[in-house]
Amino acid sequence: MALYDIHGLNIFNNISSSEQTHTDAVLALLQRYSLTDPVGENATGVFANVDLQQLHDALVAQGTNSLLDALYVGAEIEELDIADIENLKLQLVDNDDIALVYDNLLKGSRDHLRSFYRQIESNGGTHTPTHITQSQFDDIVNSDMERG
Secondary structure, eight states: OHHHHHHOOHHHHHHHHHHHHHHHHHHHHHHHTTOOOSSTTOOTTOOSSHHHHHHHHHHHHHHHSOHHHHHHHHHHHHHHHHHHHHHHHHHOOSOHHHHHHHHHHHHHHHHHHHHHHHHHHHTTOOOOOSSSOHHHHHHHHTSOOOOO
């Protein structure tokens, strides 16, 4: 949302809306299993976890420099999401609800990465992944958008 406010490119607004859907899906799991919501009443961009707050602040600062830098930040966030969710799936206890949400989150992150990559190319940039393998990145950006 911060990068949309700065650069006004619709991809940031559209993906922000999609991310809210993802957040709502995770919140539904937290509520179903009576777990504490770590977000609580925090405002947008405010995190209780110091590491997440520092990452957020650094990425927003990086993305303010130029539109292309903001697109790189978007791609990096999606790579981080993919890597994190894949790691969480490896730790997953046998729970179909959580597996379904993780799979849908992965689809969304792959779609978002495809979108950011197309925008990066359209704006004259190139992207080298840092949080997923080059092979995984190539498979994602060279495949069709996913639905479901």
